[in-house]
Amino acid sequence: MEWRDQGALLSVRQHGETSAIIEVFTARHGRHAGVVRGGVSRKIAPILQPGAQLDVTWRARLEEHIGTFAVEPVQSRSADIMADRAALAALGSVTALLGFALPEREDHPALYTRTITLLDALGTAPDWPETYLRWELALLEELGFGLDLTQCATTGRLDDLIYVSPKSGRAVSAEGAGEWASRLLPLPPPLKDQPAEAPKDIVAGLQTTGHFLESWLAPALGDKPLPAARERFVTVYGQLSQRGR
Helix, strand or coil: CEEEEEEEEEEEEEECCCEEEEEEEECCCEEEEEEECCCCCCCCHHHCCCCCEEEEEEECCCCCCCCEEEEEEEECCCHHHCCCHHHHHHHHHHHHHHHHHCCECCCCHHHHHHHHHHHHHCCCCCCHHHHHHHHHHHHHHHCCCCCECCCCCCCCCCCCEEEECCCCCEEEEHHHHHHHHHHCEECCHHHHCCCCCCHHHHHHHHHHHHHHHHHHHHHHCCCCCCCHHHHHHHHHHHHHHHCCC
16 A cells, blocks of 8 residues: 655654654645655655655555654645744644644644635734634534534624524624623624634634634544644633733
């Protein structure tokens, strides 16, 4: 068995004295693991940094075997954003969430494309926090937990949508919220595919997507806690945004 693909490196762990087991989110083979011989060597270890874009060739005697990867670097990402705390934390959150949520060896081409676009934007595109927030929304959608933010769940209105029901995941208008407003989640502009007016819109959106990652996605995966890297990103971004980032 053999195939060649390209993808983003999600995780690395040592295997034996000289090898490493890596997980890569690939374009055509989804989240896939394999052994890299000599993966802890001075030559290969610097290539195996989470977020790096790799050209990988996977080989195994049988399809169900873990197999081995031959890797070639395409693009390093973590080194390029090392000085940007928020972008580096976002990269950690993306790779951790994908490793947490994606089924093994199941392709997700649309999510892959969005992921690569986001990883390339981190620390370089001014609106990368909005791209990250919408990526979390897309991750929920891809895995069957999409939110309905098109019209008010109670009145049917298409405008003035400023809340999300934490139970149904549907949008709610100011009029429809009534006395329940304090119990609803925020629906800031970026979650409606509109530009953020301020960093607080991103923080509010992360509160909303985080709720559904924790209450819908995590229980479906065996009620495992979300990766700590996601909370770390929320904390770092929130702190920097308060300083006027």
